[in-house]
Amino acid sequence: MLILSPSILAADFTKLGEQIKETVEAGAEYIHLDVMDGMFVPQISFGMPVIETIRSCTDKVFDVHLMIQDPGRYIETFAKTGADIITVHAEACTHLDRVIQQIKAAGVKAGVALNPATPLSALDYVLDELDMVLIMTVNPGFGGQKLIPYCLKKVSDLRAMMKERGLDIDIQVDGGIKASNAKEVIEAGANVLVGGSAVFSGDVAANTKAFMDVFAEFE
Numbered sequence: 001m002l003i004l005s006p007s008i009l010a011a012d013f014t015k016l017g018e019q020i021k022e023t024v025e026a027g028a029e030y031i032h033l034d035v036m037d038g039m040f041v042p043q044i045s046f047g048m049p050v051i052e053t054i055r056s057c058t059d060k061v062f063d064v065h066l067m068i069q070d071p072g073r074y075i076e077t078f079a080k081t082g083a084d085i086i087t088v089h090a091e092a093c094t095h096l097d098r099v100i101q102q103i104k105a106a107g108v109k110a111g112v113a114l115n116p117a118t119p120l121s122a123l124d125y126v127l128d129e130l131d132m133v134l135i136m137t138v139n140p141g142f143g144g145q146k147l148i149p150y151c152l153k154k155v156s157d158l159r160a161m162m163k164e165r166g167l168d169i170d171i172q173v174d175g176g177i178k179a180s181n182a183k184e185v186i187e188a189g190a191n192v193l194v195g196g197s198a199v200f201s202g203d204v205a206a207n208t209k210a211f212m213d214v215f216a217e218f219e
């Protein structure tokens, strides 16, 4: 199933609830929540109070992307805010296996994110534990960046790695994803697309529909 996960980092925070409803009504199945701590990535974004507040806006999947150092400290807390999926960066975890177990013990789906330069081998021993792999298609920390082309080869290599192991796990791509490159990333093997500036710059409903139109080509 092809899924759009709009990143609210690019939304107008003066009308966040309204914009979430707009993109959901136009077809978004997930809402992507970029939590940044100013340590693992340069920017600080938002945390638990924002997620708790917007949880009542929609029953769609809250797809929490933790760009924070040592995320094991906060798994239970983010699970309590209403996260449905918690994705942590392999690069930010001293004990990645333990953090994955913490996420699952909290009753939440587990995702692991890899920065562009991080090899797929970082997933070798934990891949079959996961519900989703997030392949960063930009260096994390900011919205509005350009997709890094070599990351698409990483997506297709990961899809091939999964096939070899008889696994069919969601692959999320995050950063610089547009309706104009959505076909290419889907053909590479991604099925969950994060759209930040591509969804929330301008007409949210029309931008969301542009992704839905691409998805319809694969039905």
Ligand SMILES: O=C(CO)[C@@H](O)[C@H](O)COP(=O)(O)O
Residues within 6 Å of the ligand: 007, 009, 010, 032, 034, 065, 067, 138, 139, 140, 141, 142, 143, 144, 145, 174, 175, 176, 177, 194, 195, 196, 197, 198
């Ligand atoms: O995690 C991140 C950035 O670190 C992403 O989720 C961005 O927020 C996506 O924004 P666009 O590149 O789609 O504008």
Ligand SMILES: [Co+2]
Residues within 6 Å of the ligand: 007, 032, 033, 034, 065, 174, 194
């Ligand atoms: Co993200």
